[in-house]
Amino acid sequence: MPRMRTVDAAVAILRREGITDLFGLPGAAINPFYSAVRADGGLRHTLARHVEGAAHMAEGYTRAAPGNIGVCVGTSGPAGTDMITGLYSAAADSIPILCITGQAPVAKLHKEDFQAVDIASIARPLTKMAVTVLEPAQVPGTFAQAFHLMRSGRPGPVLIDLPIDVQLAEIEFDIDAYEPLPSYRPVASRAQIDRALDLLCTAQRPVIVAGGGVLNADAADLLVEFAELTGTPVIPTLMGWGAIPDDHPLMAGMAGIQTSHRYGNATLLASDHVLGIGNRWANRHTGDLDTYTAGRTFTHIDIEPTQIGRVFAPDLGIASDARAALALLVEAARERASDGTLPDRSGWAGECAGRKATMLRTTHYDQVPIKPHRVYEEMNRVFGRDTRYVTTIGLSQIAAAQLLHVYRPRHWINAGQAGPLGWTVPAALGVVAADPTREVVAISGDYDFQFMIEELAVGAQFNLPYVHVLVNNAYLGLIRQAQRNFDMDFCVQLSFDNINADDDAAPGLKGYGVDHVKVAEGLGCKAIRVVEPDAIAPALVEARRLAAEHKVPVVVEVVLERVTDIAMGTALDAVNEFGGATSDPADAPTSILARAV
Numbered sequence: 281m282p283r284m285r286t287v288d289a290a291v292a293i294l295r296r297e298g299i300t301d302l303f304g305l306p307g308a309a310i311n312p313f314y315s316a317v318r319a320d321g322g323l324r325h326t327l328a329r330h331v332e333g334a335a336h337m338a339e340g341y342t343r344a345a346p347g348n349i350g351v352c353v354g355t356s357g358p359a360g361t362d363m364i365t366g367l368y369s370a371a372a373d374s375i376p377i378l379c380i381t382g383q384a385p386v387a388k389l390h391k392e393d394f395q396a397v398d399i400a401s402i403a404r405p406l407t408k409m410a411v412t413v414l415e416p417a418q419v420p421g422t423f424a425q426a427f428h429l430m431r432s433g434r435p436g437p438v439l440i441d442l443p444i445d446v447q448l449a450e451i452e453f454d455i456d457a458y459e460p461l462p463s464y465r466p467v468a469s470r471a472q473i474d475r476a477l478d479l480l481c482t483a484q485r486p487v488i489v490a491g492g493g494v495l496n497a498d499a500a501d502l503l504v505e506f507a508e509l510t511g512t513p514v515i516p517t518l519m520g521w522g523a524i525p526d527d528h529p530l531m532a533g534m535a536g537i538q539t540s541h542r543y544g545n546a547t548l549l550a551s552d553h554v555l556g557i558g559n560r561w562a563n564r565h566t567g568d569l570d571t572y573t574a575g576r577t578f579t580h581i582d583i584e585p586t587q588i589g590r591v592f593a594p595d596l597g598i599a600s601d602a603r604a605a606l607a608l609l610v611e612a613a614r615e616r617a618s619d620g621t622l623p624d625r626s627g628w629a630g631e632c633a634g635r636k637a638t639m640l641r642t643t644h645y646d647q648v649p650i651k652p653h654r655v656y657e658e659m660n661r662v663f664g665r666d667t668r669y670v671t672t673i674g675l676s677q678i679a680a681a682q683l684l685h686v687y688r689p690r691h692w693i694n695a696g697q698a699g700p701l702g703w704t705v706p707a708a709l710g711v712v713a714a715d716p717t718r719e720v721v722a723i724s725g726d727y728d729f730q731f732m733i734e735e736l737a738v739g740a741q742f743n744l745p746y747v748h749v750l751v752n753n754a755y756l757g758l759i760r761q762a763q764r765n766f767d768m769d770f771c772v773q774l775s776f777d778n779i780n781a782d783d784d785a786a787p788g789l790k791g792y793g794v795d796h797v798k799v800a801e802g803l804g805c806k807a808i809r810v811v812e813p814d815a816i817a818p819a820l821v822e823a824r825r826l827a828a829e830h831k832v833p834v835v836v837e838v839v840l841e842r843v844t845d846i847a848m849g850t851a852l853d854a855v856n857e858f859g860g861a862t863s864d865p866a867d868a869p870t871s872i873l874a875r876a877v
Contacts, residue, residue, distance in 0.1 A: 281409070281453070281454055282452065282453065282454055282543035282580060283450050283451070283452055283453075283539070284450060284451070284453055285312065285316065285447065285448060285449065285451075286416045286419040286420075286442070286446060286447055286448075286449055286450075286451055287312050287313045287315070287316035287442070287448075288316045288319065288320075289320075289419060289420050289451060289453040289455070290313065290316065290419055290420075290423055290442075290454075290722050291313075291316040291317055291320045291323070292320070292455040292458075292570070293420060293423045293424065293455070293458060293471060294323065294351065294423070294435060295320070295322055295323070296455060296458055296460065297349075297427045298347070298349070298424075299323065299325065299349065299378075299458055300322075300323065300324060300327070301323065301324045301325075301327045301341060301350070301351070301713055301714070302317065302323055302325045302326070302351050302352070302353055303325075303328055303337040303341070303350065303351070303352045303353070303710065303713075304325070304327075304328060304331070304334045304351075304352050304353030304354050304359075304380075305327055305328055305331060305334065305340050305353075305354060305355070305359070305496070306353075306355065307354070307355025307356070307359065307382065307767070308355060308356075308444075309355045309356035309357075309382030309383055309384065309395065309444050310353060310354065310355045310356070310359075310380070310381065310382030310383075310442075310447075311382075311429065312382075312444060312446055312447035312448050313380065313442065314353075315381065317598040318478060322801035324713075325396070326713060326738060326742050326744075327331075327466075327738065327741070327742075328352075328527065328706065328735065328738060329734040329735055329738060330362065330732060330734060330735065331354040331358070331359045331362035331363055331708075331738055332362045332363065332365050332366055332702070332706075332732070333571045333702075333705075333706035333732050333734075333738070334352040334353070334354065334363070334366075334706070335352045335362075335363040335365065335366020335367065335369075335370075335379065335702050335706075336365075336366050336369070336700075336702075336706035336707045336710065336732075337350065337352065337706045337707065337709050337710035337713070337735075337738075338350025338366065338370075338374055338377040338378075338379075338710060339350065339354040339366060339369060339370050339377055339695070339703075339707055339710060340670065340693065340706065340707035340709065340710025340711040340713075340714070341662075341711070341713055341714045342370075342375050342376055342377055342709060342710075342714075343375060343690065343693045343707075343710075343711065344668075344690060344710070344711045344714035344715050344760040345610065345690065345714055345715060346498035346690075347350045347498075347532040348714055349376050349378060349427070349430060349739045350375065350377045350378070350710060350714075351377070351378045351379075351380065352366065352377065352378075352379050352380070353379075353380045353381075354379070354380075354381050354382070355379060355381070355382045355395070356382045356383045356384060356396060356397070356399075357394075357395030357396065357397050357399075358395065358397045359381055359382075359403070359629045360379070360381040360397065360399035360403070360439070360441065361397065361399065361402065361625060361774050362454070363379050363381070363403075364402065364403060364406065364437070365405055365450045365700050366379070366785075367379060367403055367406040367437050367439065367696070368406050368435040368698050368700075369695050369698040369700055369703065370402070370436065371406045371407065371436050371437055372410075372697035372698045373519060373695065373696050373697055373698070374434050374435045374436060374493065374496055375435060375436070375437065375470065376430035376431065376436060376437060376438075377430075377437045377438075378426055378427075378430065378437070378438055378439075378440070379403070379437065379438070379439040379440070380439075380440050380442065381439065381440070381441045381442070382441075382442060382443075382444060383396065383399070383412060383441045383442060383443040383444065383446075384396035384443060384444065384870040385443055385444055385445040386414055386443045386445055387413070387445075389443070397417055397506070397588065398412075399412070399439065399441050399442045400412045400439065400441050403439040407436065407437050407438055407439050408429040408430065408436040408437065408438055409425065409426060409429050409438045409439070410438070410441070411439070411440060411441065412441040412442075412443065413441065413442055413443070413446055414443070414446065415439065415446070416446050416449035416451050416765055417451050417604050419442070419446065419451065420451075420453055420458065422440055422632045423440065424441055424458070424460065424461050425461070426438040427460055427461065428460075428461035428462075428463060429473075432463040432465065433464060433465065433466070433583055433584060434583050434584040434587070435496055435523070439818075441592065455492040456634055457743075457803040464729060465583060465601035465604065465760045466583060466585070466599045466600050466601060466604075466630070467600055467601060467604040467605075468581065468598045468599075468600035468604060468605045468608055469834075470608060470612070472596075472598045472600075472652045473598075473608040473609055473612050473755055473778075475596060475659075476555065476579045476581070476596060476598060476609070477612050477613065479553060479577060479579055479596060480510065480512065480553060480555055480579070481510075481570065481597065481621075481622065481623055482553075483551075483552050483577070484539075484552055484628070485550060485551045485552045485553070485628050486512050486551060486552070486553040486554070486555065486625075486628075487512065487515050487532060487547060487548060487553075487554055488503070488506075488507060488511050488512050488513070488514045488515065488554075488555045488556075488558065489514075489515050489516075489517060489520075489535075489548075489554055489555070489556040489557070489559050489565075490503055490514055490515070490517065490520040490524065490557055490558065491516075491517045491519055491520045491556065491557065491558040491559025491560060491561055492517065492519030492520050492558060492559070492696065493520075493557065493558020493582060493583055493602045494520050494523045494557055494558045494560065494602045495520060495522070495523060495558075495689050496558065496602070496688055497519070497558065497583075497601050497602035497603035497604075497606075498603060498689075499523075499558075499602045499603035499606045500522070500523040500524070500689040502603060502606035502607055502609075502610055503523050503524060503557070503606055504523075504524050504528065504604045505610050506606055506610050507530045508523065508530065508611060509610065509613040509614065509617055509622070509708030510613050510622060511530070511622075511624070511625030511628075511629050512530065512555070512629075513530050513531075513532035513547060513624060513628070513629055513632040514528075514530055514531055514532060515532050515533065515535050515548055516531075516534055516546065517534070517536075517559050517562065517565050517751055518534065518536065518539045518562075518564070518565070518692075518694060518696050519559075519691040519694065519696045520558065520559065521534060521681070521686050521694075522686040522687065522688055522689045522690060522691045522692045523799070524689070525665075525686075525687040526685040526686055526687055526872055527685070527687065527872050529629065529633055529791065530629060530632075531636075532544055532548075532635075532636065533545075533547060533636060535547070535548040535565060535633075536564050536566075536567065536852075537564060537565075537566075537567035537848055537849050537850060537851065537855060538564050538678045538681075538848045538854065539564060539677070539678055539680065539681035539682065540681075540682065540852075540855070541639075542635075542639035542640070542847075542855075542857075542861065543632070543635040543636040543638075543639040543642065544565035545852045545853070545855065546635050546639055547631075547632045547635055547877075548572075548852060549571075549852055549853060550631070551576055552575065552576050552577070552799065553576055553578070553579075554576055554577070554578050554579070555578075555579045555581075556578065556579065556580045556581065556582075556594070557581045557582075557602050557603040557605065557606065558582060558583070558875065559580075559582070560582070560587055560590070560592040561580075561590075561592065562590070562696070562697065563591075566591070566852075567849070567850055567851040567852050567854075568850055568851035568852075568854075569592055571624040571851040571852055571853055571854075572852060573592055577595045578592075578594040578595050578596075579594060579595065579596040579597075579598070580594040580596070580597050580598070581597075581598045581600055581602065581605045582597075582598075582599065582600075582601075583599070583600065583601050584599070585599040587679065594649045606648050617741065626673070636872065638863045639861075639863070640861075640862050640863060640864075640865070640867065640868040640871050641653070641682060641847065641857070641860045641861060641862065641868060641871075642860045642861075642862045642867040642868060643656060643657035643683055643867070643869070643870065643871070644657060644866070644867055644868065644869055645813070646813055647841070648811065648812055648813070649788075649811070649839060649840055649842070650810070650811070650812070650813050650816070650838055650839065650840050650841065650843040651840070651841060651844055652675070652676070652679050652751050652753075652840050652844055652846070653679065653683060653844075653860070654813045654816065655749065655751055655816060655838050655840075656679060656680055656682075656683035657683070657868075657869065657870050658813075658816040658817045658820065659684060659721070659749065659820065660683075660684060660685055660870035661742075661817055661870055662817050662820040662821055662824075663719070663721055663820070664719075665687040665688065665709050666688070666691075666718060666719060667691065667718075667719045667720075667721050668690070668691045668692075668693060668709055668711060668719065668720045668721070669684060669686065669691065669692050669693065669720050669721055669722075669723060670693045670694075670704055670708040670711055670720060670721070670722045670723070670746075671693075671694055671704055671723040671724065672694065672695040672699055672700060672701065672702075672703035672704050672707070672724075672728055672756045673695065673699030673700070673701060673703075673728065673758070674701075674724075674725040674727065674728055674757060674847045675725060675757035675758045675761065675844070676723050676724055676725040676728070676751045676757075677694065677699075677723065678758070678846050678848065679846050680723045681694075682846070682847065683791070685870075685872060693707065693711055695707070701727055701728045701731045702728060702731025702795055703725070703732075704722050704724045704728055704729070704748075705722065705724070705729070705732050705733065705735045705736060705739075705748070705833075706732055706735045706738075707722075708720055708737050708746050708748065708833075709721040709735060709738055709742075709744045709833075711746075712739070712744040712745065712746050713742075713744055716744075716745075718745075719746075719824070720747070721744035721746065721747045721749060722746060722747070722748040722749065723748075723749050723751070724748065724749070724751070725750075725751055725752075725753070725757055725758075726750065726751075726753065726754060726755075726774060726794070726796070727756050727774060729748075729750050729796065730774075730794060732796045733796075733799060733800075733803070734803070736748075736803040736804070736805050736835075737803040737804055737805075738799055738834050739805065739833040740803060740804030740805050740832045740833065741804070743831035743832065744831075744832075744833070745825060745827035745830070745831045745832055745833060745834070746798065746833055746834075747820065747823045747824055747826065747827055747833075747834050747836060748833055748834065748835045748836070749820070749836050749838065750774075750796055750835055750836065750838065751838050751840050752792060752837055752838065752839050752840060752842070753840040753841065753842050753844070754773065754775035754791070754792040754793050754842065755772060755773060755774060755842060755843070756772040756773075756774065757844070757846075759772050760772045760843070760847055761820075761846070764845075773853065774794070775791050775792055776791075776793045777790070777791060778792075778793055778794065778795055778811075780795065780798075781795050788809065788811030788839045789809070789840055792839060796809075796835060796837045796860065797809050797835070797837060800833075800835040804832060805832045805833045805834060805835060806823070806826045806827075806830060806832060806833075806835070807834065807835040807836075807837065808822060808823060808834070808835070808836050808837070809837045810837065810838045810839065811839045816836075816838060819836050819838075820836060823835075823836045833842070845858040846858070847860060847861075
């Protein structure tokens with residue numbers, strides 16, 4: 281049996297498990313692992329500027345394609361604690377990432393050694409497994425178990441902490457004798473599926489709510505097939521957006537109290553049965569539960585058994601992987617179609633399409649400073665069906681989800697439950713690293729952008745080009761809007777008079793504070809500032825050209841009016857549109873209209 285260091289065995293296992301990319305930074309306690317990476321020569325490594333950024337890069341990498349698992353690596357102590365936000369974000373959205381940290385020697389773990397921290401205990405509530413490996417011979421088995429857990433049941437992150445002496449120890453290990461452990465996913469029975477289909481067929485106005493589990497299971501094709509077989513309108517959640525194209529006749533719009541469409545809310549409220557697949561009834565989707573559940577029955581299919589009944593009790597709960605359940609639903613629906621026992625849903629689907637064509641939000645504003653709605657109108661014009669959007673939280677994300685269009689699975693990549701500020705830049709870099717052939721467009725407000733702005737240098741150094749649309753109102757916009765309930769505007773302004781900015785050097789920036797164009801350029805990227813609405817589209821086109829030419833991130837900063845309230849509320853029937861509701865297509869020229877009718 282060959283003898284090798286544990287870290288050489290670990291790297292060989294990473295390769296055997298299909299890993300090609302690492303995101304992180306070296307340091308004293310993890311240098312043995314890096315020496316193994318160097319000796320192997322087969323893994324690409326992207327050097328982050330902040331370890332939290334590395335974790336978010338790993339998240340973006342995982343989210344970009346089915347089967348991907350992002351890996352982030354850091355030294356001991358602060359590196360591990362910096363990764364915690366990434367672990368939380370990944371766990372909350374069922375995203376598998378592997379965090380590998382260095383650690384003090386085993387004999388010094390209890391002696392307050394330099395940068396020694398019990399990272400496994402800190403990370404355990406946010407992971408499927410968090411372990412400090414104390415015995416060198418357990419390293420191969422620990423890595424095997426990590427991949428098994430990440431792929432089994434509800435996906436999620438794992439942390440492996442390696443003391444430096446464990447990394448340097450030699451063990452007997454033969455990679456040719458290594459086999460990945462089989463993963464486990466629950467599968468619905470045909471009897472359960474028949475019961476779910478009975479409930480769907482008995483209803484008069486059913487809808488399907490498709491969550492992120494549909495994308496995790498790579499089951500968008502089956503979702504669309506099942507919807508078409510049964511004629512059932514589909515309401516994707518924020519995490520499931522893209523599972524059915526926005527312009528599909530059965531795409532009924534997103535429902536929710538923030539990231540939603542007017543027509544999506546109206547259709548859900550008009551429904552009498554909801555079949556939820558791979559969703560978790562998140563509060564931003566449901567809003568007030570009494571409003572959401574009144575007058576309708578529910579079936580809930582989810583890979584995690586304890587998710588069923590967590591928010592409210594469905595009429596039927598089924599623990600199953602979304603792809604397995606949808607395959608059986610398609611099979612059962614085909615049989616009923618052959619028997620002529622599927623009800624005709626064309627009238628109901630036509631009602632939903634009618635709402636989609638008329639319940640719009642105004643985007644065509646011409647004033648200066650620019651209203652944010654106009655930005656997304658122009659993005660719809662410039663960016664096509666193959667564009668991937670990446671964003672995290674804030675009014676920028678909420679408005680984007682209300683007004684942009686998504687046509688393919690994994691083309692809306694969003695930190696849904698955690699929503700950490702700063703996530704967008706590193707996550708976008710991870711998405712680009714996973715698939716450089718796709719156009720990636722990130723969307724940030726100014727505060728999200730400033731949180732981890734240093735990661736732009738990573739994109740410049742490693743030639744990870746994308747377009748970053750930065751909507752700048754020099755405000756914590758979402759918090760300011762929430763403070764309306766307290767009749768205050770307190771500690772949320774980012775505006776100040778930048779002593780280095782004047783109308784000649786930075787037109788339109790006076791009073792807005794940070795000069796993001798200069799910062800982006802200082803980090804090795806390209807940047808464009810826009811202050812008039814008619815200049816948005818040309819700037820986006822130029823940004824796309826610059827990204828392709830220079831292979832770096834390109835920032836398009838759009839200077840907005842300081843205060844804009846974006847549609848939101850507390851219940852599906854109590855969303856405040858702030859005067860933006862319209863039925864006139866001229867007010868929303870890039871909305872999905874006749875194609876959906």
